[in-house]
Amino acid sequence: AQTVTQSQPEMSVQEAETVTLSCTYDTSESDYYLFWYKQPPSRQMILVIRQEAYKQQNATENRFSVNFQKAAKSFSLKISDSQLGDAAMYFCAYRSLFTGGGNKLTFGTGTQLKVEL
């Protein structure tokens, strides 16, 4: 079974600065997807960014980018020019391509990001 580990329960960043959230995972599969989801307080969980394991190029979405290190099984999220609206719980998630279970997502325990003025 796959596992996802987020070792930083909380992180803080100053507005306009850059922060990196860590995620590691364990799998024996060669092809899979990785995701970062954002869950603001009392609001809907939304997708921030996704990465296909077969792609060597790191995904980017505006101020959000990932550092995907397949051999190290590491998938960190970098947020540049942090804004107050970035404050949220961030979840790293893994999805296998080949196993059953409805292609479910396996989530990490989350990192609470605080953005300070």
Next chain:
Amino acid sequence: EADIYQTPRYLVIGTGKKITLECSQTMGHDKMYWYQQDPGMELHLIHYSYGVNSTEKGDLSSESTVSRIRTEHFPLTLESARPSHTSQYLCASRTGFTDTQYFGPGTRLTVL
């Protein structure tokens, strides 16, 4: 935000009551999911569906049941609620052509 809805958003009930948490999506997605999330914790899959008349249990054992009679609707039912059922329940959906799951706003359930 995605077109996936959950009602009620908040529910406080007494032990032994029967409850149904509603989830609807207007995107025509065939795959739907229910996750349970305790405060400050990760999400655990409790039920999923590949399509109409398809329901499967997830990783986390749950006393709840689900049904999928219509594509857009995936309700979750607890026949007799207990305090151990207190949690947040998140519904999600996706089409088979994409890997992205879209989440509803969640139902925060408290059983007294």
